[in-house]
Amino acid sequence: MQVLESLVGLFEEDYKRRFVFGSDYGTSDYKYGPITLGERPTIIENRGYFPEKSMVSKILGVEKDVVVGKEVAYFLESGADLSSRLIYPMKDGVIGKSDHNAWRVIKELTRYALEEFRPGGIGFKGFYLVASLSAVAPRYMYENLINIYDEIARETELIHASTIIPQPLAVAIAHKELSCVVVESGHGNTQVAPISRAPIRGAIVALNRGGSEANAITAEILKDAGYGDLAKEESLVRRVKENIGLLPLNLDEAIKYAKHNPELVRAVYQVPGTRIKIDLAEYSWTRFLIGEYVFDPNHEIFQSYFKRGMPRPSDTRIGDITFYGTLDIAETIIRAVERCPVELQPHLYSHIILSGGNFMWRPISTMKGIAVDSQTKLQNMLRNKGLENVNVKLSTEPQYAVWRGCIVYGYAVPTSYRWEWEKMEGWIYHEK
Amino acid sequence: MRITRKETLDRIANYVAEQGYNILEKDFSENVIRFSNEGLEAIVRVVDEEANGGDLLSIVIQSAFDAAMGKIAYVALPIHLLSRIGDHAFRLHKIGLIVYSDQKITELVSGRAVQLGETKSSISELEKIEAMISSLASRVERVEESIKTLSIVDELNRRLENIERLVYEKISHENSALSKNIDQHVVKTEAYPEREETKVKRRKTGDLPSFIAENPWVDLLSERT
Numbered sequence: 001m002q003v004l005e006s007l008v009g010l011f012e013e014d015y016k017r018r019f020v021f022g023s024d025y026g027t028s029d030y031k032y033g034p035i036t037l038g039e040r041p042t043i044i045e046n047r048g049y050f051p052e053k054s055m056v057s058k059i060l061g062v063e064k065d066v067v068v069g070k071e072v073a074y075f076l077e078s079g080a081d082l083s084s085r086l087i088y089p090m091k092d093g094v095i096g097k098s099d100h101n102a103w104r105v106i107k108e109l110t111r112y113a114l115e116e117f118r119p120g121g122i123g124f125k126g127f128y129l130v131a132s133l134s135a136v137a138p139r140y141m142y143e144n145l146i147n148i149y150d151e152i153a154r155e156t157e158l159i160h161a162s163t164i165i166p167q168p169l170a171v172a173i174a175h176k177e178l179s180c181v182v183v184e185s186g187h188g189n190t191q192v193a194p195i196s197r198a199p200i201r202g203a204i205v206a207l208n209r210g211g212s213e214a215n216a217i218t219a220e221i222l223k224d225a226g227y228g229d230l231a232k233e234e235s236l237v238r239r240v241k242e243n244i245g246l247l248p249l250n251l252d253e254a255i256k257y258a259k260h261n262p263e264l265v266r267a268v269y270q271v272p273g274t275r276i277k278i279d280l281a282e283y284s285w286t287r288f289l290i291g292e293y294v295f296d297p298n299h300e301i302f303q304s305y306f307k308r309g310m311p312r313p314s315d316t317r318i319g320d321i322t323f324y325g326t327l328d329i330a331e332t333i334i335r336a337v338e339r340c341p342v343e344l345q346p347h348l349y350s351h352i353i354l355s356g357g358n359f360m361w362r363p364i365s366t367m368k369g370i371a372v373d374s375q376t377k378l379q380n381m382l383r384n385k386g387l388e389n390v391n392v393k394l395s396t397e398p399q400y401a402v403w404r405g406c407i408v409y410g411y412a413v414p415t416s417y418r419w420e421w422e423k424m425e426g427w428i429y430h431e432k
Numbered sequence: 433m434r435i436t437r438k439e440t441l442d443r444i445a446n447y448v449a450e451q452g453y454n455i456l457e458k459d460f461s462e463n464v465i466r467f468s469n470e471g472l473e474a475i476v477r478v479v480d481e482e483a484n485g486g487d488l489l490s491i492v493i494q495s496a497f498d499a500a501m502g503k504i505a506y507v508a509l510p511i512h513l514l515s516r517i518g519d520h521a522f523r524l525h526k527i528g529l530i531v532y533s534d535q536k537i538t539e540l541v542s543g544r545a546v547q548l549g550e551t552k553s554s555i556s557e558l559e560k561i562e563a564m565i566s567s568l569a570s571r572v573e574r575v576e577e578s579i580k581t582l583s584i585v586d587e588l589n590r591r592l593e594n595i596e597r598l599v600y601e602k603i604s605h606e607n608s609a610l611s612k613n614i615d616q617h618v619v620k621t622e623a624y625p626e627r628e629e630t631k632v633k634r635r636k637t638g639d640l641p642s643f644i645a646e647n648p649w650v651d652l653l654s655e656r657t
Binding site for chain 2 (some may be wrong): 017035038051052121122173178197407413414416
């Protein structure tokens, strides 16, 4: 009997080795694929196109009401109004409860992803699907997603069971850290989530600040330097930010350094494939403002930008969570950690993981101690607040971390562990 | 001033000629222009300014038929109709699309010959091709069927090997536990330690991704009950 039970467990593992499927709904990209893909998921843009319904489309067999994946490119040159037809469903990790089009895109993307990996042969009864949502996703997002999986399971028989985990938990799992603080900074917001063998939900602190705020100050800097016309193009502004933005260890010292060494700090950016050359010249010291603004927008120097019309990040509330506007990142981490048991706090401070494109600041070798990376900056900020044994690391391949965490979770959690809303964990089995 | 149907057809024919193509025929009664493109016949079917839904439908069907016959098919639309029907269906089906207004004519989507290689417009040729396709399809079907059968055998074989491996591993594990007990001359009332009920034993992680290997979360999560 024991041998038989053992075999059942081993068969379960064998099935999961082949049919666990990860699904990471990011703001820009959708990362997905089964465990058999190995180290990296498949990536497509998290978007869907709603083609104009017309008699001609019908005759020629284009009857889909939403198109996702590579096919979207066929439609992008259409004369139709792109902004209303091309839908990016996630807005800072959240979808409106009654945003039917956005949910429709999520359903179609999920179906598209599962179909792409539909296995042949015998013995397949559906994937163990693990999806991941933002730590600040409200409960209705879980409910809507589960309903969508129910429908897909009925329509395609591709889902056997599903579960949903918060993205910071997935990041912690991917980094093999049992107790840590995950700081996830996306386009519109930043979430700080302490984790100790599970997310400590009551300790999550969020900021209403992300990559878009860094873009905003880059646009102001471009205007001041005489490139106001280019400041209107969002994608260009983002590229300028990524290429000339610097993160100062200490802003005052960095500005002083820039004024004494104007040529060393001078920022010149040639936009590839164009004749456009951006030279900040005497405004090159402002490169340091871009990185600083992400970490701490409270320096008095930012007041002049607010006075001239740049919106100040404000406190806002989504569901049960307050998103703070101007809290600095170190203070945000401290607030989150101090909501956890005292005994746990040192472990959390010693494992801080930074994840997301907003932390990709390059240190410059000729400006050692002036322009630094995110780990050094945050470590310094925390030290200045009296914390010594702090260890900060940057997520390696942050774009894949959430998917990897989903795969590990799906592989490890026993199939007998059923979903409970109180714990927000476990498998939901779908009828076919 | 109202532009006549003939003038529209002439303007479009001139436009085509300006692109370097050889106009073969302008058929005012059918509202059609035929031209040649690298030896292939191309047909532009012009939709009138006043065309209704039925007219449009009929022209699109005829163009789809032209394309199916291996010709390069084009539809010329008044620009105001474009916003109503879009151009994606044309792109997908490689039917060319020319839009025209009083001021301007633009080729929005290039027409392309549909897969059949050299144009063979006769019905008998088409029938021959159809027969070949159908014969190929049935052969592909048979190959697919054989592959499917082979993959089932492979799958069963793989599973059988797996079961054998698991059983041998289990038996050898329990044998060694038993001989250990005998060696120690320890008399126990329970022959084996009680098995943890739902815990999945992690064994070889060699064929699993590196982020699973030696991941402490695997043991932790596998204890969720």
